[in-house]
Amino acid sequence: MKELEERIRRDGIIKDGGVLKVDAFLNHQCDVELFDAMGAEWAQRFKGVPVNKILTIEASGIGIACVAARHFGNVPVVFAKKAQSINLDGEQYATSIYSFTKQREFPVIVGKRFLGPNDHVLILDDFLANGKALEGLLEICELAGAQVQGIGIAIEKAFQGGGDRLRARGYRVESLARVGSMDAGAGTIEFLPA
Ligand code: 5GP
Structure with missing residues (x-):
């Protein structure tokens, strides 16, 4: 998606260690108009695919998913929580993941009330x-x-291989911008076809 690539080139900051900072428009300050265009693009790519629920993970996925839901017939958005809380009652599905940015293990929790066998999930x-x-x-x-x-x-970030591993498992992964390489010293970033 050209618009997203251009925005990354303009406002993204390439950090050491393969980290791309996009807090000016994606995960601290949010450009809702850009989110809307992203939602429209996913809706176009997943046209004809039955989706009755969108699942994401807190915190940065939530804004993107809620705006995208407007393009998928206002389906409910469920976000997985990364911490136990007294507000999380009832039975839960739970697992744990290692976070690349926080460099530690996190729980991933979804209440059983909000996800089940009848759901077709994006x-x-x-x-x-x-x-x-x-x-x-x-x-x-x-x-x-x-x-x-x-x-x-x-x-x-295609150079980290997560996307290709998921595609190899048979999942359809639609990424709006695919970073092939980036160089913090030179400040350069290359995109792959997406
Ligand atoms: P993964 O689990 O695929 O290794 O990393 C995905 C999660 O780590 C994303 O949800 C995102 O929050 C965070 N993340 C990974 N790489 C980056 C990065 O380069 N920049 C930012 N801002 N977040 C990242």
């Missing part, structure tokens, strides 16, 4: 790097007996 998230976050969400869907119809990602 998973959306901001980044796909090693694929750990996605693996956690896929495991939650498996535990729930929900059918995963596809995965939509804003920015795939």
Whole structure:
């Protein structure tokens, strides 16, 4: 998606260690108009695919998923929680994942009331790097007996291999921008066809 690639080139900051900072428009300050265009693009790519629920993970996935839901007939958005809380009552599906950015293990929790065998799920998230976050969400869907119809990602860091591992497992992964390489020193970023 050209618009997203251009925005990354303009406002993204390439950090050491393969980290791309996009907090000016994606995961701290949010450009809702861009989110809307991203939602429209996913709706176009997943046209004809039955989706009755969008699943994401807190925190950065939530805004993107809620705006995208407007393009999928206002289906409910469920976000997995990364911490236990007294507000999380009832039975839960739970697993744990290793976070690339926080460099530690996190729980991934979804209340059983909000996901089940009748659900046709589109998973959306901001980044796909090693694929750990996605693996956690896929495991939650498996535990729930929900059918995963596809995965939509804003920015795939293709050089970390998570996307290709998920495609090899048979999942349809639609990334709107695929970063092939980036160089913090030179400040350069290359995109792959997406
Ligand atoms: P994965 O589990 O695929 O390795 O990483 C996915 C999660 O880590 C995303 O949900 C995102 O929050 C975070 N993440 C991974 N790489 C980056 C990055 O380069 N920049 C930012 N801002 N977040 C990232």
